[in-house]
Amino acid sequence: MPLSKTGTPSHSGEQGPPARALAQVVGLLEADDPLSGLSDGLKEVVDTAIQGGEIAPGEAYRLARSTPDDLAPLCRAASVLRDGGMGRDVSFSPKVFIPLTRLCRDFCGYCTFRQAPHEAERLYMTPEEVLAVARAGERLGCTEVLFTLGERPEQRYPEAREWLEGHGYRTTLEYLHDVSRLVLRETSMLPHGNPGTMSRREMEQHKEVNASMGMMIESTSPRLSEVGGPHEFAPSKRPRARVKTVEIAGELKIAFTTGILIGIGETRLERIESLLAIRELHRHYGHVQEVIVQNFRAKQDTPMAGHLDPSTEDLLWTVAVSLLILGPNVNLQVPPNLSYDDYPVYLLAGINDWGGISPLTIDYVNPEAPWPQISQLRHRTEELGFKLRPRLPLYPEYIIENDEYIPASLVERIKSLADGEGYVKGGIERYASDTP
Numbered sequence: 482m483p484l485s486k487t488g489t490p491s492h493s494g495e496q497g498p499p500a501r502a503l504a505q506v507v508g509l510l511e512a513d514d515p516l517s518g519l520s521d522g523l524k525e526v527v528d529t530a531i532q533g534g535e536i537a538p539g540e541a542y543r544l545a546r547s548t549p550d551d552l553a554p555l556c557r558a559a560s561v562l563r564d565g566g567m568g569r570d571v572s573f574s575p576k577v578f579i580p581l582t583r584l585c586r587d588f589c590g591y592c593t594f595r596q597a598p599h600e601a602e603r604l605y606m607t608p609e610e611v612l613a614v615a616r617a618g619e620r621l622g623c624t625e626v627l628f629t630l631g632e633r634p635e636q637r638y639p640e641a642r643e644w645l646e647g648h649g650y651r652t653t654l655e656y657l658h659d660v661s662r663l664v665l666r667e668t669s670m671l672p673h674g675n676p677g678t679m680s681r682r683e684m685e686q687h688k689e690v691n692a693s694m695g696m697m698i699e700s701t702s703p704r705l706s707e708v709g710g711p712h713e714f715a716p717s718k719r720p721r722a723r724v725k726t727v728e729i730a731g732e733l734k735i736a737f738t739t740g741i742l743i744g745i746g747e748t749r750l751e752r753i754e755s756l757l758a759i760r761e762l763h764r765h766y767g768h769v770q771e772v773i774v775q776n777f778r779a780k781q782d783t784p785m786a787g788h789l790d791p792s793t794e795d796l797l798w799t800v801a802v803s804l805l806i807l808g809p810n811v812n813l814q815v816p817p818n819l820s821y822d823d824y825p826v827y828l829l830a831g832i833n834d835w836g837g838i839s840p841l842t843i844d845y846v847n848p849e850a851p852w853p854q855i856s857q858l859r860h861r862t863e864e865l866g867f868k869l870r871p872r873l874p875l876y877p878e879y880i881i882e883n884d885e886y887i888p889a890s891l892v893e894r895i896k897s898l899a900d901g902e903g904y905v906k907g908g909i910e911r912y913a914s915d916t917p
């Protein structure tokens with residue numbers, strides 16, 4: 482019995498059915514031996530993970546052969562693993578979302594964020610506009626300024642080049658650097674830049690003005706860049722370019738958020754391949770602070786408007802498999818606003834983070850999908866026996882256990898915002914003092 486039909490009318494998630502009832506449907510709450518009910522071919526693979534071992538690549542691919550009956554045991558096994566590694570604290574980052582520019586040199590088949598110059602209300606947000614949003618967020622207790630923007634628009638559009646030149650810049654990344662510095666100078670907020678692929682020199686410069694940075698790998702499948710694929714006209718989505726960016730971040734000791742986008746035409750084997758690539762990067766550099774499992778949502782007026790959204794079961798499977806492959810010490814996120822009312826069930830498949838939640842700005846990448854109110858998020862998280870905690874854009878373990886990832890220029894700022902455990906000082910009571 483499916484938990485939900487994808488494509489159900491979107492709403493805010495404010496009035497969802499009790500998460501417990503949802504979870505019951507696929508048996509996620511049964512207190513059971515996590516291996517019981519698993520297909521024989523998977524028992525050994527999952528047991529390796531539960532016993533604290535690392536699933537070898539060849540074994541990991543066997544997970545792609547799981548049947549619908551394997552779903553609940555896989556989720557339970559992932560939950561057991563998460564409980565043992567990260568515990569029952571679930572984090573979110575109180576943030577404002579700043580779409581510095583929606584111009585982009587690329588065309589991805591699912592994107593409604595990008596705009597051509599003639600469609601854009603403004604080519605770039607001005608420093609004054611950026612500061613106004615950051616200050617409004619600061620007043621609401623937000624600690625993260627998420628800069629999301631199109632990829633190197635000046636390479637495609639003369640209008641972008643002219644705007645930048647008129648403001649004293651050659652590139653969008655130079656402008657991003659300066660507005661990030663401005664936010665640091667004028668507010669108590671912490672920038673988290675998400676500008677796409679970057680060179681080593683660019684990342685070195687941005688490290689000093691970012692608490693952490695991010696870029697979704699999305700998929701390591703080169704097939705998606707072939708003719709007719711979602712990345713055919715998006716050179717920055719070539720897997721090699723994206724893996725290289727994550728690698729440079731590791732070499733420079735930048736705490737980094739990455740993840741996979743599911744449902745854009747990749748196979749389950751390809752998802753596993755992407756997860757193994759992320760695991761390898763983290764094993765080498767130790768800098769992947771968070772892995773996002775993001776589900777594709779079809780949007781009108783895009784080449785993929787008729788493409789099916791992944792089902793709840795497919796997302797549950799991917800979350801569970803992600804944790805089993807990445808291991809118990811990974812921070813795993815599912816964006817709650819992209820899953821309608823079902824979002825709490827992903828807590829029962831191994832996640833421990835809800836990502837950035839804004840009490841002020843919309844999700845410009847998914848404008849049809851409002852974030853839940855923080856009080857509702859708290860209620861629905863606690864309902865399943867977890868504790869919701871606000872975090873900074875730098876994860877607690879990168880503040881408390883290993884401070885070599887804190888940029889020298891931000892040590893004082895970050896220490897002043899964090900409590901003794903590395904979470905936002907003042908805790909959840911700052912944002913949601915009573916649950917409904």
Ligand code: SF4
Nearest residue numbers: 585587588589592595
């Ligand atoms: S998803 Fe990003 S890279 Fe692709 S078109 Fe949209 S803004 Fe550009």
